[in-house]
Structures are given as C-alpha cells and as structure tokens.
Amino acid sequence: MNAHIITIGDEILIGQTLNSNAAFIGEELTKIQIDVRKSSVISDNEEEILKEFKRCLNENDLVIVTGGLGPTHDDITRTCIVKFFHTELVNNYEVLEDIKNLLNKRGKKITKTNEGQALVPKNAVVIRNSLGTAPGIWIEKENKIFTAMPGVPFEMHQMMNAFVIPKLKEKLINSDYYIKMLTLQTTGIGESDLFEKLGNLDELLNGAKLAFLPSQFGVKLRITVKEGNEESANNKMSEILQRIRSKSGRYIYSDKEESLEEVVGRLLIERGLIISIAESCTGGYISNLLTNISGSSAYFERGVVTYSNASKIEILKVDEDVIEKNGAVSLEVARQMAEGIKSISGSDIGLSITGIMGPTGAGIDKPIGLVYIGLCDDKVCTAKKFNFGDLRLRNKQRAAQAALEMIRRYILGISYDE
Amino acid sequence: MNAHIITIGDEILIGQTLNSNAAFIGEELTKIQIDVRKSSVISDNEEEILKEFKRCLNENDLVIVTGGLGPTHDDITRTCIVKFFHTELVNNYEVLEDIKNLLNKRGKKITKTNEGQALVPKNAVVIRNSLGTAPGIWIEKENKIFTAMPGVPFEMHQMMNAFVIPKLKEKLINSDYYIKMLTLQTTGIGESDLFEKLGNLDELLNGAKLAFLPSQFGVKLRITVKEGNEESANNKMSEILQRIRSKSGRYIYSDKEESLEEVVGRLLIERGLIISIAESCTGGYISNLLTNISGSSAYFERGVVTYSNASKIEILKVDEDVIEKNGAVSLEVARQMAEGIKSISGSDIGLSITGIMGPTGAGIDKPIGLVYIGLCDDKVCTAKKFNFGDLRLRNKQRAAQAALEMIRRYILGISYDE
Numbered sequence: 001m002n003a004h005i006i007t008i009g010d011e012i013l014i015g016q017t018l019n020s021n022a023a024f025i026g027e028e029l030t031k032i033q034i035d036v037r038k039s040s041v042i043s044d045n046e047e048e049i050l051k052e053f054k055r056c057l058n059e060n061d062l063v064i065v066t067g068g069l070g071p072t073h074d075d076i077t078r079t080c081i082v083k084f085f086h087t088e089l090v091n092n093y094e095v096l097e098d099i100k101n102l103l104n105k106r107g108k109k110i111t112k113t114n115e116g117q118a119l120v121p122k123n124a125v126v127i128r129n130s131l132g133t134a135p136g137i138w139i140e141k142e143n144k145i146f147t148a149m150p151g152v153p154f155e156m157h158q159m160m161n162a163f164v165i166p167k168l169k170e171k172l173i174n175s176d177y178y179i180k181m182l183t184l185q186t187t188g189i190g191e192s193d194l195f196e197k198l199g200n201l202d203e204l205l206n207g208a209k210l211a212f213l214p215s216q217f218g219v220k221l222r223i224t225v226k227e228g229n230e231e232s233a234n235n236k237m238s239e240i241l242q243r244i245r246s247k248s249g250r251y252i253y254s255d256k257e258e259s260l261e262e263v264v265g266r267l268l269i270e271r272g273l274i275i276s277i278a279e280s281c282t283g284g285y286i287s288n289l290l291t292n293i294s295g296s297s298a299y300f301e302r303g304v305v306t307y308s309n310a311s312k313i314e315i316l317k318v319d320e321d322v323i324e325k326n327g328a329v330s331l332e333v334a335r336q337m338a339e340g341i342k343s344i345s346g347s348d349i350g351l352s353i354t355g356i357m358g359p360t361g362a363g364i365d366k367p368i369g370l371v372y373i374g375l376c377d378d379k380v381c382t383a384k385k386f387n388f389g390d391l392r393l394r395n396k397q398r399a400a401q402a403a404l405e406m407i408r409r410y411i412l413g414i415s416y417d418e
Numbered sequence: 419m420n421a422h423i424i425t426i427g428d429e430i431l432i433g434q435t436l437n438s439n440a441a442f443i444g445e446e447l448t449k450i451q452i453d454v455r456k457s458s459v460i461s462d463n464e465e466e467i468l469k470e471f472k473r474c475l476n477e478n479d480l481v482i483v484t485g486g487l488g489p490t491h492d493d494i495t496r497t498c499i500v501k502f503f504h505t506e507l508v509n510n511y512e513v514l515e516d517i518k519n520l521l522n523k524r525g526k527k528i529t530k531t532n533e534g535q536a537l538v539p540k541n542a543v544v545i546r547n548s549l550g551t552a553p554g555i556w557i558e559k560e561n562k563i564f565t566a567m568p569g570v571p572f573e574m575h576q577m578m579n580a581f582v583i584p585k586l587k588e589k590l591i592n593s594d595y596y597i598k599m600l601t602l603q604t605t606g607i608g609e610s611d612l613f614e615k616l617g618n619l620d621e622l623l624n625g626a627k628l629a630f631l632p633s634q635f636g637v638k639l640r641i642t643v644k645e646g647n648e649e650s651a652n653n654k655m656s657e658i659l660q661r662i663r664s665k666s667g668r669y670i671y672s673d674k675e676e677s678l679e680e681v682v683g684r685l686l687i688e689r690g691l692i693i694s695i696a697e698s699c700t701g702g703y704i705s706n707l708l709t710n711i712s713g714s715s716a717y718f719e720r721g722v723v724t725y726s727n728a729s730k731i732e733i734l735k736v737d738e739d740v741i742e743k744n745g746a747v748s749l750e751v752a753r754q755m756a757e758g759i760k761s762i763s764g765s766d767i768g769l770s771i772t773g774i775m776g777p778t779g780a781g782i783d784k785p786i787g788l789v790y791i792g793l794c795d796d797k798v799c800t801a802k803k804f805n806f807g808d809l810r811l812r813n814k815q816r817a818a819q820a821a822l823e824m825i826r827r828y829i830l831g832i833s834y835d836e
Contacts, residue, residue, distance in 0.1 A: 013455075013456070015441035015448065028433075073619060114610065192489055195489065212488065222428075282706070284703065284704070287702030288700075291701025294777055301725060302733070303725070315722075394572065
C-alpha cells in the first residue's frame with residue numbers, strides 16, 4: 001500500500017508553523033510498512049484542494065489529509081470533501097454528544113459554532129475526537145482510502161492511534177517482501193569522518209541501503225534492508241549492525257528513535273545513580289531535557305542555573321579569585337561548579353557547564369562557541385573543553401548534547417581518546 | 419511571482435526529521451511578496467525527483483529545492499539536476515578553494531569525498547557555502563528560476579540570506595496590488611472563545627482575511643490585507659488592528675513573529691527589572707526560554723530547579739511542615755518558593771512554579787495538569803492556580819507560557835479578571 005500525506009494550511013506554507021503532522025503520520029505509516037511516497041502542503045484554497053485530492057487519489061491507495069477542519073470560517077476542508085465526493089452534510093448525533101460532553105467537562109456551554117461541527121459528510125465514517133470538537137472523516141471508495149483529521153497535533157495523534165492505524169492494519173494484505181528499517185544514533189563525530197570510518201560501503205551493506213542524517217545532535221545512520229521474509233531481514237540487519245559497531249561503536253548511543261536524555265536516564269536508573277546539574281551558558285536546557293523524561297525524579301535531584309557570577313559564588317561556592325583570574329568560562333570554574341553542585345546536593349554525580357553562546361560575550365582568547373563541561377563523582381573531578389559554532393540556540397543544543405554524552409561515556413567507561 | 423518548494427529526503431517523509439527547511443524558505447519568500455503556492459516532500463529516488471522537477475517548473479515561476487547535495491552516496495540531487503537540464507558536471511576551482519579553506523579552519527585535510535563536491539553542473543551559477551562543503555546551484559532557463567541548496571538548515575539559511583533572497587529581489591517586478599500580512603499572538607484564551615469575542619467578522623475585517631492558528635502557546639491571528647498600494651494596505655490594517663485590540667487586547671502579547679520570552683525580556687529591560695526563577699515541574703524550561711534570548715544576562719540573575727523536596731527546603735527555605743501539610747504542589751508552596759528565590763537572589767521579581775506534569779504523580783484532589791505559579795516583588799506575593807491537560811511535554815510548554823504571561827501581565831498591570 002502506498003500513501004500520500006496532504007497538509008492543508010497557509011500557516012505551513014508561509015513558514016509560521018512547522019509541519020509536525022506530516023512527520024508524525026509518516027512515521028506511523030512507515031512502522032506498519034506503508035510506503036509514504038510523497039507529502040504535500042497546499043493552501044486553504046478550494047480549487048487547489050480539489051485538484052490535489054484528485055491527483056493524489058489517482059496516484060495512491062491511501063490519502064491522509066490534516067488541517068482545515070476547525071470551527072472557524074477559514075476551515076474549508078470539510079466543504080471541499082463534500083464537493084469532491086458529490087455528497088452532503090448530515091447531522092451526526094454521536095458527534096454532537098461528544099462535543100457536549102467535552103465542553104461540559106471544561107465547564108462550558110455548547111455554542112452555535114460548536115454545534116456546526118457535528119455536521120459530517122453523508123458518505124463518511126466518523127472518526128471520533130476525544131480531545132477536541134472537530135471529528136475526523138474516513139471514506140472508502142473504489143479500493144481507495146481517503147481520510148481527513150483536524151490539524152491540532154494532539155487531537156490528530158489520538159485519532160491516528162485509536163482509529164486510523166488499527167483500521168489500516170486490517171486492510172494490509174501480506175506482501176512478498178519484508179522491509180526492515182533501523183536507525184543508529186551517533187554523536188560527537190561529523191558526517192564526513194563517520195563516512196570515512198565506515199570504509200567500503202558495498203562490503204558493509206551487502207545490498208542494503210544506508211542514509212546519513214546529520215543534525216546539531218549528531219549523525220543518524222538509517223539502515224534499510226529489504227528481504228523475502230522477516231527472518232532473513234532480521235539476520236541481514238544483525239550482520240550489518242555488527243560491522244558498523246566494530247568500526248564506530250563508541251559514537252553510537254542508541255539503535256532506537258530515542259533521545260540521548262532518555263538513554264542517560266535509563267543508565268542512571270540501572271546504576272542507581274543520582275545526578276544534579278549546575279548550568280551557566282545552557283540556562284537550564286540540560287535540566288529541562290532530563291526532566292522531559294517521565295520518572296526523572298528518581299535520578300534528577302536538583303539543578304541550578306547560576307547565570308550571574310554572584311550566584312556561582314553564593315550557591316556553588318566557586319572561588320571568587322578563580323573567576324577573577326581565569327574568567328567564568330574556564331576549565332577551573334567548570335570543575336568548581338561541578339564540585340559545588342555535587343556537594344550541596346549530595347548526589348552521586350555533579351555535572352556543570354559554562355561557556356559563551358554568542359552572539360556577544362567573546363573575548364580575545366575566548367571565542368563564541370567555547371564551552372567547558374565538568375563532571376565530579378566521589379573520587380574524581382574532570383573537565384573538558386569543547387568548541388562549537390557561532391549560533392546561540394544551536395550552541396545551546398550542541399553543548400547540552402555534549403554534556404549528556406559526557407554522562408553516558410562516564411557511566412559506560414568510554415574514553416574520549418581514540 | 420509564485421513558487422514551489424521541494425524538499426528531498428526520505429528522513430522527512432518517514433517522519434524522522436521535521437521539515438524546518440520548507441518553513442524557513444516559505445517565510446523568507448512570503449516576506450518579499452512571493453506567493454508560495456505549494457510545497458512537496460519527495461523520496462531520494464531519481465525517477466520521482468525528475469518527475470517533480472518537471473511538474474513544478476511547468477506550474478511555477480520559481481522552484482526551490484533542498485536536500486540531497488551532501489557528500490555521501492545517498493545524495494543524488496546533483497545527478498538529477500544534470501540529467502534534467504541535459505548538462506554535465508565540471509570542476510569549479512572557486513568551490514574547491516572554499517572547501518579547502520573551510521577544512522583548513524577545522525584543522526582537517528581535504529579528502530576525495532570532499533573534492534568531489536567541487537563538481538557543479540555546467541549551466542549553473544554557484545551559490546557559495548561558507549559553512550559547509552556542498553555548494554548551492556542557481557539556474558535560469560526560459561523565464562523560470564530553479565535553485566537547489568543543501569539540506570543542512572544553517573548552511574541553507576546562510577545561502578538564502580546571502581544569495582537567493584537578494585537575487586530574487588532584483589527579479590521582482592512591480593505588481594498592481596500590495597499584500598500586507600500581520601500576525602497577532604494571543605495566549606490564555608481558546609480558539610472558540612476568541613472567535614466569539616471578535617463578533618461579526620465581516621464587519622471586523624471589511625474584506626480582509628483572518629486565520630486562527632491554535633497551538634499549545636496560544637492562538638495566533640493572521641490578518642491578510644490585499645489593496646491597490648502600500649499606503650491603503652497599511653491604513654486598512656491599522657483599522658482592523660484597532661477593532662481587534664478593542665475586543666481582546668489583553669490577550670495579545672505581540673503583533674510580530676516573536677516569542678513571549680522575547681516580549682517579557684524586552685519589558686524587563688525597559689523597566690530595569692531583574693528576575694530569578696524557581697522551577698519544580700517545568701524542570702528548567704522557563705529559565706531555558708528566558709536565556710534563549712541574547713542579552714538575557716541583563717535581567718535574568720539565576721534559576722533553580724528544585725525538583726526534590728529537600729532542595730526546596732534547603733535552597734528556597736520552604737517550610738517543611740507546609741510541604742507535609744499541603745503537598746509540594748500547592749498554592750502555599752508556590753508562594754514560598756517565589757519568596758525564597760526572590761530573597762536569596764536579591765532580584766526585583768521572584769517567580770516560581772510547581773505542578774504535576776504526568777503521566778504519574780496525580781493524587782485524589784490533584785489531577786495531572788494541576789499547576790501553581792507564584793510571583794513576588796518587594797511588596798506583594800501572589801500565586802495562581804492553573805489546570806492544563808494530560809500530556810507531559812505539552813503541560814511543560816503550557817505551564818511555561820502561562821508563567822511568562824504572568825510576568826507580562828504583572829509588568830503591564832493587566833488583571834486576570836474580565
């Protein structure tokens with residue numbers, strides 16, 4: 001089965017909103033072996049919408065649409081669906097009940113605008129929306145599937161998980177091949193260096209496909225194996241993984257779609273370690289990442305964002321003279337910050353970070369992108385120097401990723417020397 | 419001039435990477451009045467790429483492509499361009515020098531892989547890349563413009579700003595209408611409520627267009643005015659703005675594409691106020707947002723992420739008995755946290771936040787999404803209760819936005835009572 005994802009909305013075209021919906025749908029379809037051929041973004045314009053519906057349904061088995069189903073005047077997707085399928089709107093009492101219940105839970109009365117949302121195309125199966133007032137639409141016609149959902153991400157996610165994906169799974173017939181896809185996540189090495197470290201790709205891959213996906217967090221390696229059945233796909237994937245790991249295993253922090261903070265969180269729990277963090281230049285970003293993980297209170301005790309020198313001295317007992325002599329962005333201050341946070345929190349690990357994120361703040365010997373990361377446990381205190389780039393937010397992300405990687409390498413005993 | 423944006427890369431289609439490139443390009447083109455008609459994402463597949471080039475160049479004046487120009491084997495965009503335009507690759511010595519210089523700065527020698535990147539299509543103008551090794555490509559043919567850039571966002575941004583946008587500006591001819599677009603950013607009010615507050619839209623808009631764009635940060639209102647010339651577009655926009663502000667001004671925090679933390683930062687600087695933040699449930703996210711802004715050290719003194727009860731008691735001097743009696747997620751603890759951070763930092767404003775982000779941690783009277791935000795100055799200490807939703811990361815974002823809005827309303831003296 002192949003699919004086309006249509007996102008409707010000027011806000012996406014003109015760059016006000018990132019198209020996270022197409023990404024989510026693409027990921028979910030790929031997981032159940034549906035081939036996402038193309039994705040398009042079109043304007044809230046009737047003519048364009050009708051043209052795109054026609055073209056995409058001609059070329060694909062499945063068309064998934066998001067956006068333009070909301071309660072306001074600029075939501076025209078439903079009208080277009082009615083025209084496209086030559087049908088009409090009818091009142092759906094189940095949906096009306098859903099809307100009333102939802103508003104009731106929020107302590108609100110139903111308005112005329114809300115009531116209008118219970119009107120659905122006559123030929124459609126309704127996808128109920130437990131998190132919002134706009135229902136989704138599912139239409140099957142001439143062996144093709146057409147489905148439309150509202151563009152609010154968490155409403156759409158819930159409808160995909162509860163209705164669309166299970167329904168598609170039923171429809172999927174057995175095919176004569178099996179595709180296995182796996183992504184290795186690396187950090188601390190650039191794309192070209194990694195490419196050269198892997199050597200001869202034909203030997204490495206034996207017919208499989210490998211894609212390099214660089215970002216500020218590291219380079220992902222996506223491996224795609226296509227074999228006659230699941231077992232031989234699994235075997236081939238294992239062989240490739242073994243070869244890649246032998247060449248660059250130390251840089252790989254995961255073989256799943258997970259973040260480095262998830263990996264670090266799991267390692268901390270496994271080892272029963274508690275961490276506390278003292279941040280200067282990253283301004284709370286590392287603590288934020290660690291506490292994005294549910295259950296992080298088991299290993300994250302506290303964080304401090306010691307942005308001013310006064311706060312470094314008062315909270316972390318960093319030596320005023322050391323700041324005076326070396327500057328706040330220095331190996332020695334990083335070390336003292338890590339010692340300080342470990343000591344006041346009583347945690348097993350104290351991690352610290354200080355640096356210059358830009359665009360201002362650079363000195364003669366201290367360029368933008370200069371960062372020191374410190375790590376102390378009961379026995380040792382180390383600090384390491386990094387040089388990142390020129391862009392502030394990117395530097396925060398790269399610095400945080402490097403700090404998380406330092407924790408990972410500390411726990412697993414992976415050195416930074418080659 | 420109308421445009422189509424093509425993004426090449428399986429990683430976008432299968433949802434591994436968000437399409438931030440199309441968003442950036444869409445935004446930049448819109449700013450110079452180029453009409454972004456459509457955007458599409460296609461696979462790293464030669465046949466698909468050639469088909470899409472043809473269709474898009476037929477239907478549009480301008481086609482902008484990103485992705486697939488990197489140094490590795492899976493980057494096939496350049497080959498496709500050569501085939502599509504029936505041309506050949508030639509060595510470009512300027513590009514070769516750029517690559518050598520860039521690698522030299524990083525302390526690296528040029529490799530064979532890098533050298534290959536100096537090959538460019540014969541019919542193309544080269545777009546030089548100061549931040550990476552892959553050059554961009556600019557081709558004009560039969561009154562159409564075709565341009566391709568690498569998919570690494572910050573390299574592409576630099577090429578857009580330095581080359582593509584200036585070049586497009588030269589090409590733009592005067593048109594007989596003028597489009598003005600403006601976005602109002604609101605927070606603290608839902609889409610339907612805002613819609614009803616605005617009343618009769620025909621009267622409000624007088625022929626202009628209005629779009630509602632909801633997200634976890636609030637609802638954006640995008641107003642589009644199309645008039646014969648710039649002056650009458652400006653006048654009409656002013657009238658509409660005045661009418662909207664009179665109906666729902668208190669919820670509007672900006673009429674620009676800026677974040678609430680930027681607005682709050684500017685207000686703090688204008689009033690000469692210093693703030694410090696004590697976070698529990700948001701785990702450093704608010705401090706992180708405030709310090710995303712360059713120059714934030716002028717108003718952000720320090721932050722603490724008092725995740726454990728011990729840290730609330732030790733750092734912020736929250737009363738242990740009050741935690742025991744009311745729980746860490748309570749109005750009283752929020753108030754004491756705000757008092758504590760104000761007192762230890764000596765800042766003008768102390769802001770605090772404590773809540774239950776989920777999925778675990780809910781109690782009988784304390785559902786997931788319950789959040790208290792406290793704010794103290796020299797005279798008053800207040801705290802306010804909020805109820806957000808069920809999803810952890812979304813709750814962090816909504817809670818942080820509500821906290822920033824509380825600072826904005828405090829500074830501007832806007833009450834929460836209607």
